[in-house]
Amino acid sequence: MISKGQIWKYYDGSVTISDWMGNDLTVVNAARVSFGKSSSELAEKDEKLINYLAVNHHLSPFRHIQVSLILAGIPEIVMRQLYKHQVGVAYTSGEFREVATCWNEISGRYVEFEPDFFQPRSFRKQHDKNKQGSYRDKAVDNEAEAIAIYRESVASSFDNYKKLLDLGVCKEQARMVLPLSFKTSVIWTASLEALVHFVKLRDHESAQVEIQDLAKIVHDIIKEIAPVSTKALLERKS
Numbered sequence: 001m002i003s004k005g006q007i008w009k010y011y012d013g014s015v016t017i018s019d020w021m022g023n024d025l026t027v028v029n030a031a032r033v034s035f036g037k038s039s040s041e042l043a044e045k046d047e048k049l050i051n052y053l054a055v056n057h058h059l060s061p062f063r064h065i066q067v068s069l070i071l072a073g074i075p076e077i078v079m080r081q082l083y084k085h086q087v088g089v090a091y092t093s094g095e096f097r098e099v100a101t102c103w104n105e106i107s108g109r110y111v112e113f114e115p116d117f118f119q120p121r122s123f124r125k126q127h128d129k130n131k132q133g134s135y136r137d138k139a140v141d142n143e144a145e146a147i148a149i150y151r152e153s154v155a156s157s158f159d160n161y162k163k164l165l166d167l168g169v170c171k172e173q174a175r176m177v178l179p180l181s182f183k184t185s186v187i188w189t190a191s192l193e194a195l196v197h198f199v200k201l202r203d204h205e206s207a208q209v210e211i212q213d214l215a216k217i218v219h220d221i222i223k224e225i226a227p228v229s230t231k232a233l234l235e236r237k238s
């Protein structure tokens with residue numbers, strides 16, 4: 001069983017469960033409210049109901065499960081892809097209201113950054129067929145040279161950042177010279193439906209390896225919180 005504060009390692013960063021609300025029973029009871037009924041334990045008929053809801057696109061009950069994650073040490077290149085997942089919170093009854101998945105991020109306008117850059121585990125080869133993709137387990141032939149170029153490049157970006165600050169340039173502009181490997185931290189709160197959608201799209205071989213690895217962690221977390229609902233949503237045809 002998972003607990004609040006539990007940490008998953010993500011490269012040299014981490015994903016921590018800050019908090020969550022709801023489980024499979026929450027989905028069942030949100031659906032049964034229409035009949036003025038509720039369950040206190042998950043029975044087989046409840047599992048069938050969850051599958052029925054997922055298959056038939058009655059998705060609002062799944063939005064009552066909310067999960068709040070602290071993502072620390074995530075490279076900007078992954079965050080840019082994560083920010084694309086925007087639809088996350090909605091309400092079952094009443095007027096249709098929707099707010100974006102919610103984010104809070106450390107601000108480089110307030111805080112002077114430390115030299116904290118993402119170091120890839122390996123420098124992968126460009127995929128022959130998928131123009132966006134790479135081979136998870138195939139490194140370039142001269143990887144030592146690639147590592148040296150990368151390290152020199154991020155170090156010189158950070159030196160230039162410090163030089164701009166020393167000249168009195170404001171933090172909000174000096175940070176513009178930092179590369180996409182720069183690491184950031186955010187709190188991400190999203191509904192189960194939004195998280196499963198994210199996992200479906202990003203724990204997929206067509207996605208960038210570094211976001212696949214984040215999606216695998218999110219999948220591990222949500223299947224602990226709501227195993228029946230997570231499976232039902234993942235398996236449904238959209």
Ligand SMILES: Cc1cc2nc3c(=O)[nH]c(=O)nc-3n(C[C@H](O)[C@H](O)[C@H](O)COP(=O)(O)OP(=O)(O)OC[C@H]3O[C@@H](n4cnc5c(N)ncnc54)[C@H](O)[C@@H]3O)c2cc1C
Pocket residue numbers: 084085086087088197201202206207208
């Ligand atoms: C492998 C891969 C490659 C990608 N490559 C690129 C790329 O090259 N360039 C790029 O810009 N993006 C790229 N993306 C991002 C992609 O286009 C989506 O923005 C991202 O996956 C988020 O998905 P989404 O829009 O379904 O999510 P959300 O914005 O969270 O939306 C969730 C769902 O809500 C519904 N929805 C959202 N907005 C509306 C609306 N306005 N009207 C009606 N329904 C709506 C849709 O059903 C949608 O699937 C890529 C994504 C993947 C997985």
